[in-house]
Amino acid sequence: MPLPRAVARFNKHVTNRILGPVSPLLPGFGAIEHRGRTSGRPYRTPIMAFRSPDGRRLVVALTYGSRTDWLRNFAAAGEAVFDSRWSGRLRLTQPRVVGEPVRGAIPRPIRWVLRLMGVGEFLEATIEG
DSSP, X not given: OOOOHHHHHHXXXXXXXXXXXXXXXSTTEEEEEEEOTTTOOEEEEEEEOEEOTTSSEEEEEOTTOSXXXXXXXXXXXXXXXXXXXXXXXXXXXXXXXXXXXXXXXXXXXHHHHHHHHTOOOEEEEEEEO
C-alpha cells in the first residue's frame, strides 16, 4: 500500500520545495528533471534513486505508487534527467514500472524499510550514454 495521497500532496507543495535545492547534494538523492505533459513546463522533483549492479539502470521506489505527476510526465515524454552530485547528470529513457526491482539495486536496509511501508512498485529506467 503506497503512502496516502494527503502525504503526497503535502510533500509536493511543502517538503519538495524545501528539499528540492539540496536533494542533489545528499547521498542517494537527486532530482528528476521532467516536463509537464500538457504545459511543457520544466519541473525538478527530489527522489531517492539507486543504480543497478550493472550500472545501466536507475531504480526508484515508488512510495506513492505509480500515479505520481513526475512519473506520468516521464512516461509521456519517454525521457528525463536525473541530477545528483554523486551521479552527475544521467539521461534516462525507457521508464517502466515493475513489481520487483533488479536484484541488488536497492540496499538491504532500505528494502526492509520499503517492505514495512508496503511499497510494491518500482521504476526502472535505462541510463543512456
